[in-house]
Amino acid sequence: MAAVWSVLGAVLLLFELVLLARVAVDWVAALSTGPAPGWSQPVRQVTHAVTEPVLAPVRRVLRPVRAGPVAIDLAVPAVFLVVLLLRSLVLSL
Numbered sequence: 279m280a281a282v283w284s285v286l287g288a289v290l291l292l293f294e295l296v297l298l299a300r301v302a303v304d305w306v307a308a309l310s311t312g313p314a315p316g317w318s319q320p321v322r323q324v325t326h327a328v329t330e331p332v333l334a335p336v337r338r339v340l341r342p343v344r345a346g347p348v349a350i351d352l353a354v355p356a357v358f359l360v361v362l363l364l365r366s367l368v369l370s371l
Contacts, residue, residue, distance in 0.1 A: 283371050290365040293328070297358050300325035332357055 307314045324337045333353045340356055342349035 279303055283368050287369045290361055290368065292362055293332075294358065294365070296325055296328045296352065297361070300329050301354060329357075 299321065303318050303325055306318055307322070337353040338353070340352040342351045342353075344350075344369055
């Protein structure tokens with residue numbers, strides 16, 4: 279049974295890393311002054327394909343918060359926190 283918890287912990291860790299990669303790639307695209315770097319589009323497609331099925335339902339409940347002309351997406355930190363807590367729980371079993 280411990281092997282199952284270890285595998286689940288590893289999967290949750292990988293999801294956390296992909297979520298962090300999504301945030302980093304989105305910030306690179308948002309802060310770049312010229313066209314986005316060539317490597318960012320394929321990485322963005324992969325990270326969004328993996329994380330969007332989890333983020334989309336959360337985003338329907340937690341709408342982005344408007345701060346002037348910027349919208350802050352609360353789904354990403356909320357999902358990251360839940361995954362972090364789940365991973366901590368799984369690894370403690």
